[in-house]
Amino acid sequence: MPAEPxxxxxxxxxxxxxxxxxTFTAVDDAxxxxxxxxxxGLLGANGAGKxxxxxxxxxLTPPTVGRILVFGEPPxxxxxxxxxxxxxxxxxYDDLSVRENLAFVAAVYxxxxxxxxxxxxxxxxxxxxxxxxRQRRLAFAAALAHGPELLVLDExxxxxxxxxxxxxxxxxxxxxEAGVGVLVTTHYMSEAQQCxxxxxxxRGRCVATGSEADIVAGTTAVAVRTTRWQDAFVALDxxxxxxxxxxxxxxxAATPPDDVRAALLRxxxxxxxxxxxxxxxxxxxELDRVPA
Amino acid sequence: xxxxxxxEFRELRRDRRTxxxxxxxxxxxxxxxGYAANFTxxxxxxxxxxxxxxxxxxALPEPFDLQGTDPxxxxxxxxxxxxxxxxxxxxxxxxxxxxxxxxxxxxxxxQAAVAALGRLGDQVSTEVLFNPDLTTSWVMVPGLVGLIxxxxxxxxxxxGLVRERQTGTLEQLAVMPLRPSDVIVGKIAPYFILASLxxxxxxxxxxxxxDVPFVGNPxxxxxxxxxxxxxxxxxxVLISTASQTQGQAIQLAIMTLLPQILLSGFIxxxxxxxxxxxWIGYCLPLTYFIQLSQGIMLRGAGIDSLWxxxxxxxxxxxxxxxxxxxxxxxxxxxxRRRPHAHAPxxxxxxx
Numbered sequence: 001m002p003a004e005p006x007x008x009x010x011x012x013x014x015x016x017x018x019x020x021x022x023t024f025t026a027v028d029d030a031x032x033x034x035x036x037x038x039x040x041g042l043l044g045a046n047g048a049g050k051x052x053x054x055x056x057x058x059x060l061t062p063p064t065v066g067r068i069l070v071f072g073e074p075p076x077x078x079x080x081x082x083x084x085x086x087x088x089x090x091x092x093y094d095d096l097s098v099r100e101n102l103a104f105v106a107a108v109y110x111x112x113x114x115x116x117x118x119x120x121x122x123x124x125x126x127x128x129x130x131x132x133x134r135q136r137r138l139a140f141a142a143a144l145a146h147g148p149e150l151l152v153l154d155e156x157x158x159x160x161x162x163x164x165x166x167x168x169x170x171x172x173x174x175x176x177e178a179g180v181g182v183l184v185t186t187h188y189m190s191e192a193q194q195c196x197x198x199x200x201x202x203r204g205r206c207v208a209t210g211s212e213a214d215i216v217a218g219t220t221a222v223a224v225r226t227t228r229w230q231d232a233f234v235a236l237d238x239x240x241x242x243x244x245x246x247x248x249x250x251x252x253a254a255t256p257p258d259d260v261r262a263a264l265l266r267x268x269x270x271x272x273x274x275x276x277x278x279x280x281x282x283x284x285x286e287l288d289r290v291p292a
Numbered sequence: 293x294x295x296x297x298x299x300e301f302r303e304l305r306r307d308r309r310t311x312x313x314x315x316x317x318x319x320x321x322x323x324x325x326g327y328a329a330n331f332t333x334x335x336x337x338x339x340x341x342x343x344x345x346x347x348x349x350x351a352l353p354e355p356f357d358l359q360g361t362d363p364x365x366x367x368x369x370x371x372x373x374x375x376x377x378x379x380x381x382x383x384x385x386x387x388x389x390x391x392x393x394x395x396x397x398x399x400x401x402x403q404a405a406v407a408a409l410g411r412l413g414d415q416v417s418t419e420v421l422f423n424p425d426l427t428t429s430w431v432m433v434p435g436l437v438g439l440i441x442x443x444x445x446x447x448x449x450x451x452g453l454v455r456e457r458q459t460g461t462l463e464q465l466a467v468m469p470l471r472p473s474d475v476i477v478g479k480i481a482p483y484f485i486l487a488s489l490x491x492x493x494x495x496x497x498x499x500x501x502x503d504v505p506f507v508g509n510p511x512x513x514x515x516x517x518x519x520x521x522x523x524x525x526x527x528x529v530l531i532s533t534a535s536q537t538q539g540q541a542i543q544l545a546i547m548t549l550l551p552q553i554l555l556s557g558f559i560x561x562x563x564x565x566x567x568x569x570x571w572i573g574y575c576l577p578l579t580y581f582i583q584l585s586q587g588i589m590l591r592g593a594g595i596d597s598l599w600x601x602x603x604x605x606x607x608x609x610x611x612x613x614x615x616x617x618x619x620x621x622x623x624x625x626x627x628r629r630r631p632h633a634h635a636p637x638x639x640x641x642x643x
Contacts (some may be wrong), residue, residue: 058467081469091464108468 005194010069011150011181017066019052024089026052028204029066034181036149039172041195047288049204050185051088054154057183058085060282070150073086081109083150084143088158090135094128098138101127105142113145113266133164151175153184157191169194189280200284207287212280217287221278222257224250224264226271235267236260253278254286299526309543316547323569324554330564333404339373342385355408355479356381367391374421376597377587380563381405383416392416396423397590400561422505422590430505433498434585435558438520438578440494444487445524446531446548453479453532453620458564462623472624476617480525487521495589508588512595512602516584519605523577525610533619553576580605 012034019027027049034040042050055061056068059075071079085091092101098119106113115123119138122130127138136156143151153172157165172194176182192198192212200208200215208215226232229248229255236243241263242253252260257273264271278286304310338356340349344363352358359379362369370382374395380402384391394405403426409418423430456479458460465475498504506513527548535541553559555569556578562570573579580601587593587601595602 060463062468077469077471080467083467085464085467087460087463089460089463091459092462093461094459108470 011071011185013067013069013072014053014057015067017053017056017068019049020064023261025204027056027063030201030204030206032057032183032199034150034183035225036181036260037176037179038196039176039182039184039194041192041198042183042201043187043189043192043198043284044185045187047203048187048201050187050201051151051154052204053201054152054183054185058083058152077274081146082148083152084146084148085152086136086139086143086154086156088154090139092127092135092139092142095126097124098127098130101138102142102145104158105145107147111146113142115142121196124274136160136164136168140168144175149180149196150180151180151184153182155185155187157186157188165191191283192280198250200287202288203286208283215287216278216280216283219278219283220254220256220277221282222252222255222260223274223276224252224260225274226250228269228271231267232264232269232271235269236263239263239266242282244282251276251282252290253282293571296485309540313543313547317550320551320554323572324463324560327572328555328560328565328569330560331400333401333561333564336380336405336408336562338381338383339370339379340383340385341370341373342383342387342390344390345383348383348385348390350465352383353408353412355404367393371421375591375593377583377591377593378597385418389414392418392487394418394420395591396420396426397431398561398563398584399423399428401563402426427502429498429588430590432558433494433502433504434589435556435578435582436496436498437491437517437585438556438581439553439558440490441487441517441521441581442524442549442552442578444483444490445521446528447542447545448486449480449483449525449528450531450535450545451538452483453529454503454535454538454541457485457532457623458537466624467565469597472621475624476620480529483528484521487525488517491517491521504589506589507592509592509594513585513588513596516581516588516598516605519602519609520577520581520584522609523611526616527616528610529616529620530612533616533623552576555579557582577608580608 010033012031014032017027018025019028028226030049030053032040032053044050049217052061056063057070059070059080068075071082073079093104096104099115101155102113102115116137119134119141122134127135130138137205140156151172156172157168160168169191172182172184176196186192197211198209198215199206211260224232229245229250232250233245236250236252241255241260244251244253257275261273264273334355335357337353337359338350338352339359340361341363342365345363349358349361354561366386367384370384370393372576373379373382374393377395380398382393384393392409394402394409396402402420402423406418406420406426409416420426456465495506499506528545530539531544531548535544551572555565555573556576557573558578562573562579565573583601584598584605587598
């Protein structure tokens with residue numbers, strides 16, 4: 001099922017990794033490969049295990065079971081010099097200015113970090129006083145400063161307006177084109193198309209991998225067209241089907257068309273029921289039900 | 293309203309730190325003010341020297357408690373005994389009338405001794421050494437230096453470390469190509485320097501404003517202060533590794549500071565405490581730092597009499613600081629440990 005790997009060497013190689021916290025299994029038998037020059041997206045709801053998996057790749061949390069190689073060896077200090085990480089919390093010092101934050105990063109990595117032109121006007125402002133979008137921009141600049149070969153981004157666009165989000169993704173693509181491997185988590189399904197490959201996670205398990213098309217391909221969704229769309233929605237919902245409403249279009253995920261027709265008939269509704277290309281959310285609904 | 297009260301109790305019950313405060317604080321205060329808070333001295337450690345030592349020793353009135361006699365010794369030995377804290381009072385029978393030397397650096401004992409000697413009238417001549425006017429600030433300032441070191445070392449350090457954890461920057465540091473020792477030293481050294489500067493300023497201000505004497509060896513003083521500082525910095529680091537928020541850190545810090553303030557001899561004299569409570573005092577680092585600072589600043593005592601306090605502080609520093617560094621290191625480099633050993637789950641881990 002996984003798409004053809006990109007041409008570059010494997011930067012991250014996770015095989016059969018499980019992480020338990022007490023009786024809670026945060027990550028269950030996950031495998032993941034990130035090659036140079038590709039963007040791999042970890043998708044899943046909050047609590048799906050994305051951050052724990054990322055923390056294991058970074059060496060911040062040891063796996064309970066399984067093997068993790070970063071640059072061909074277990075996560076190590078020498079490897080850290082070659083990776084850039086932007087945590088969800090950004091890891092910036094609020095009481096230092098933009099310039100001072102970058103100076104600290106520069107001193108740690110031993111390479112100068114100029115203030116990015118789009119942050120020049122706030123170079124001497126305290127980070128805590130600038131907007132979240134610009135803070136993310138700064139964290140991104142700090143992570144890229146030492147020319148990492150692997151970029152790890154945890155929810156890089158959460159809380160960012162659409163324009164800034166587009167700019168951030170442009171910057172990510174720029175890096176990938178330059179040969180940097182990118183591992184990125186997001187819970188926005190709409191950002192999946194930005195990634196070369198996806199890994200869908202749910203309750204710690206990897207439920208699907210591949211491109212968006214690969215993931216959607218094995219799943220079903222139907223569109224219900226009727227003037228009595230409100231009644232149809234109520235009836236299908238009452239029948240326990242995963243029904244969603246997009247405008248006046250009623251859609252049902254993970255259910256064969258005949259089952260939908262039958263449910264509508266029972267409610268005395270007539271409608272046109274067509275199989276359609278599922279959205280990623282709909283695919284997720286179905287994949288989440290089937291044991292991987 | 294009942295629901296609100298019930299909810300509050302449920303929350304409190306789960307907050308172990310607050311429960312500890314609710315239990316520990318009243319017990320501590322009860323112990324302190326019930327037993328330890330006693331300014332009344334009923335025993336003054338006394339040595340008698342000079343030709344009439346045996347005779348005078350037999351005639352010692354209350355509250356003087358005979359520790360030993362030395363008929364061959366004179367005024368010099370009397371000074372030495374007090375400087376090295378081997379007695380609170382030394383009677384020299386080589387003069388007429390006998391001279392009674394009192395250690396003024398041990399304020400409450402000295403006050404009790406002077407009052408008792410006053411009742412003897414002209415039978416003796418009294419001389420208070422090291423703090424002739426029995427000035428309170430002379431005795432308080434050396435202790436205050438220790439208290440300030442404890443305050444900065446414990447509260448300020450733990451707050452600074454918890455802030456790093458709370459904002460998620462500690463995680464970022466762990467991912468940077470820094471050695472754990474770089475992070476630990478880089479994080480703790482500023483507080484060590486700040487506390488040292490503060491100590492210097494407070495000591496100098498004490499000397500200038502309150503005319504507190506500094507008759508002893510500054511190097512010995514610095515060595516004792518460094519040992520004490522490592523202990524309290526270690527407390528600060530340990531507290532930070534057990535706290536998720538700055539409020540929790542302050543709560544825990546208060547629980548280490550309060551016993552030190554009350555039971556170290558800083559306020560209430562150790563000599564006036566019952567043995568059980570005094571032993572708590574002997575487990576606290578501030579007790580030893582005060583012995584050192586008062587001994588060095590006021591009496592000019594040297595290493596030959598102060599070494600036990602220095603050894604205890606060094607030992608405490610080694611144990612506490614090592615434990616602190618190991619715990620801190622565990623947060624920075626978890627991958628080095630065996631996979632199953634991971635315990636702390638920083639906020640947001642299971643996302």
